[in-house]
Amino acid sequence: MLDVDAVTEILREAAEAAVLPRFRSLSEGEVEEKAPGELVTVADREAEELISARLRGVVAAPVVGEEAASDDPGLLRALRTEPVVWLVDPVDGTRNFVRGDTGFAVMAALVRRGETVAAWILRPTEDRVYVAERGSGTWRDGVRVHRAPAPTDPARLRGSVLTRFLDPAGRHRAAEAAPRFASVGPGAHCAGVDYPLLFEGGQDFVLFHRTLPWDHAPGTLMVTEAGGVCLRPDGGEYRPGDDAVGLLNASDGECWKTVRSLLLG
Missing domain, CATH: 3.40.190.80 (D-Maltodextrin-Binding Protein; domain 2)
Incomplete structure (x- = not known):
């Protein structure tokens, strides 16, 4: 059985160690443009390393992280060739993060046979976490979330x-x-x-x-x-x-x- 709480804790600890200490405290040398219009920071790289190393201890599977795949796009093949793969976005919304905007997140997902079966979104500045498992619903801070239908107009x-x-x-x-x-x-x-x-x-x-x-x-x-x-x-x-x-x-x-x-x- 997947230890969902263990993954949540991994994301929280990585955010505390590598992301939040840099929020609104980045120096010029800690921000790079990895591609035109695409930023990466020392927080992205360090958080991804921390998360990736520990996720393998929860489920032994390849990890495809945003920054690792930016350096080696061939890593994406694992999503088509491996039975189980972790996905990691260490700082989603990096441009917001660099600006000092709280609109960023730390995210992970587990993919089995090409389908996402578990997912995590952590909003570190709000200490809010969303978790979902296929067939078990979506949860915010332990409370199940149900989306009502939208207006027809x-x-x-x-x-x-x-x-x-x-x-x-x-x-x-x-x-x-x-x-x-x-x-x-x-x-x-x-x-x-x-x-x-x-x-x-x-x-x-x-x-x-x-x-x-x-x-x-x-x-x-x-x-x-x-x-x-x-x-x-x-x-x-x-x-x-x-x-x-x-x-x-x-x-x-x-x-x-x-x-x-x-x-x-």
């Missing part, structure tokens, strides 16, 4: 569309559709914030284009276990190891269909 729906990686045509469609909804925001620039907003009722839908596995494996499991829907724009299932792009997440099936028709045509 599009004019009452609230959501986010992350346009950064959309092509010009996709951005144009999103801009044209936005007035049909109650509100459409740009997202929190942190999956560990955007997903809980969806399954806790703060928004009704969220559209992503880029779907890196460490960003989306934790949240998609939590949304579906809370009663929501996470599907590719063509209606296909999301799997952490696939190479597809685009992911539309919604409070329920009818909401998903409504948003799909308005946003994506």
Whole structure:
């Protein structure tokens, strides 16, 4: 049986040791641009090393961390070739973290035979933790979370569309559709914030284009276990190891269909 609490404790301890001491205390030399527009900090690297080493003691499996995979993209093959894989995002929302914004998270997920079976999102500055296991629901600080259906009228729906990686045509469609909804925001620039907003009722839908596995494996499991829907724009299932792009997440099936028709045509 998976020791869910042990993983939660690993994330908490890594946050206490490597992340929180650097929050609003980063020096210039502790922040780098690993790719155009993509930041990494000493906190990301140290937290990932701490978490990865200890997760192997919970379940002996390869660890695919965001920073390790940035250095060696070949690590992603493990999601297609290995029966069990850990995913780690040591600081999701690094740009927010660098700015001194509390919108960041520490995340992990366990993938078996290509499907996410357990997930964790820790919000260190709030000391808040979300946990999900396939078939056992989504939990916030020990209290089960259920996502109620959204309103059927599009004019009452609230959501986010992350346009950064959309092509010009996709951005144009999103801009044209936005007035049909109650509100459409740009997202929190942190999956560990955007997903809980969806399954806790703060928004009704969220559209992503880029779907890196460490960003989306934790949240998609939590949304579906809370009663929501996470599907590719063509209606296909999301799997952490696939190479597809685009992911539309919604409070329920009818909401998903409504948003799909308005946003994506």
